[in-house]
Amino acid sequence: MTSKELREKWLSFYKSKGHKDIGTVSLIGDGTTGVMFNVAGMQPLMPYLLGAKHPMGTRLCNVQGCVRTVDIDEVGDPTHFTFFEMMGNWSLGDYFKNEKTAWTFELLTKVFGLDKNKLCSTVFAGNDSVPRDDETAKLLQKLGIKKEHIYFLNDNWWELDGTINTPCGPDNEWFYPRTDKECGREHCDINCPCGRYVEIGNDVYMQYERLGDGKYRPLKNKNVDTGFGFERMLMCLNGETDGYKTDLFSGAIALLEKASGQKYGEDSETTKSMRIIADHVRTAVMLIGDENGILPSNVGAGYILRRLIRRAIRHARKLGLTTEHLSEVAKEYIENVYDKAYPLLVQKEEYILSSLTTEADKFNKTIETGNKEFEKLVNGLERKIEFMKKNDPSLDEDSLKVISGKAAFRLYETYGFPIEMTEEMAAERGLKVDKEGYEVALKEHQELAKQASASAKSGLASSGEMETKYHTATHLLNAALKRVIGEKSHQMGSNINAERMRFDFACDHKMTEEELKKTEEIVNQWIKEDIPVTREEMKKEDAVKAGAEHQFIERYPDIVSVYTIGNASKEICTGPHVKSTGELGKFVIKKEEASSSGVRRIKAVLI
Secondary structure, three states, X not given: OOHHHHHHHHHHHHHHXXXXXXXXXXXXXXXXXXXXXXXXXXXXXXXXXXXXXXXXXXXXXXXXXXXXXXXXXXXXXXXXXXXXXXXXXXXXXXXXXXXXXXXXXXXXXXXXXXXXXXXXXXXXXXOOOOOOOHHHHHHHHXXXXXXXXXXXXXXXXXXXXXXXXXXXXXXXXXXXXXXXXXXXXXXXXXXXOOOOEEXXXXXXXEEEEEOOXXXXXXXXXXXXXEEEEXXXXXXXXXXXXXXXXXXXXXXXXXXXXXXXXXXXXXXXXXHHHHHHHHHHHHHHHHHHOOOOOOOOOOOHHHHHHHHHHHHHHHHHHHOOOOHHHHHHHHHHXXXXXXOOXXXXXXXXHHHHHHHHHHHHHXXXXXXXXXXXXXXXXXXXXXXXXXXXXXXXXXXXXXXXXXXOHHHHHHHHHHHOOOHHHHHHHHHHOOOEEOHHHHHHHHHHHXXXXXXXXXXXXXXXXXXXXXXXXXXXXXXXXXXXXXXXXXXXXXXXXXXXXOOOEXXXXXXXXXXXXXXXXXXXXXXXXXXXXXXXXXXXXXXXXXXHHOOOEOOOHHHOOOEEEEEEEOXXXXXXXXXXXXXXXXXXXXXXXXXXXXXXXXXXEEEEEEO
């Protein structure tokens, strides 16, 4: 089965059961959930599982993209991915266990063609507060799941840690063997460490309310929350034990094989590198091409993206591959794999590829020198260990095999090596990194940088009277561009000095003379109206809810400054501002030009 067929079958099946496809939400966290990325299919549905009314009804379904970065170092094996998708469906106080067990069984056996005799399930074993979930177990048996394939486990319970008066309940997990070949242990079942059985999904039954005294009571309105891993399901349906052998990755792997002249699966290190490249480039494409797309940077989500791209580059170089080869892999995902499911990627293709190339070129300029510096560092450390051991054979050699925090920070500051990459390279040489020492060096550097750049915030070269005026003008220009070319426009960067302002913004075309004139007129009208500029401090999640313009919300502290200019503009900002727009004089656009793919630049003055 192809990935496109699986996506269609999931959605069609649940639509036939009265569900509405609610589509997907951004992969990028908006600051209200406490996480940088959307990490679970049910995450966007949390308010509705907790009682809010969903505008599309009580039966919902979708296939939601997610990004998890806790397992980055595990990527390279057959089953770990940073970007993945969750196939979900939900009942918000509508149907419950009887319907859900039957539908999951029907989908798995009749639609997907899995063997019911190989299906296994786990259900809640019960505890002192909540009884065993015999109801689900009986329903599963009635459907045709073998009694010996139903396991009662204490872990089959879902609730939000640390909360009270919120829905919770038992969950029913579904397992399927990746292969019919047993490992040889006496009991090669779902609990066997060989990993033959994989969890393909689960149905959570929210039927209780957790009380303050640690007890539970039944809920009046019960919910169902279903999540099935797209990549794992596709792997099982195609009889594979390697998630990178499905059509999600086959095109990318074929390109890597052709370009490197090496075969996937023949050499373990080559195979690992190909998986890392295929996974990390896919995730980079998704994050840059997202509706709230990000770019590589040294903080927050942008840092994670940079780390992924640079790790992919390092493994590409191991295979003798270039930036152009990474771009070909990215194009494969955009044009052939996700063109229908994520059409925005096709619209942003040029921008995505340009952003990847820019980051790759930036890193490639320093990586060769950085690699030489790393080798020099390691060779020096090995000579030092050899000398110390010769003089004192009783020394613990393992305690000496540590790259200092200062050395690791120098690799980051000078050559752009993320600390995680230095740790990975060190591990390959049997060494460790003094992470605490690195953090101390980083903090010292940040403090010095903070002092040095106190006057350079928000694109300012200094914070004099004219710079303050120009900074306020960027707010008006940003707001005017949204009115002229649409909400898709947003600030991508700015640079200000006492003579002029430079403003970069997302735009897929060269602005026409009419558009430039209209933009200029709107800004000057707001200046003429002498609108007061007000500042208010609030929690950043409240600022987001209030509609304040922002980018990379995770960079901001918990309390932010929101600057409002009448009905024209509302932005989270750290820069200086005038008291009212009348102070700005007249706004004149001097030039509009390309900055990079998908990004335009306006140069303007105040007279």
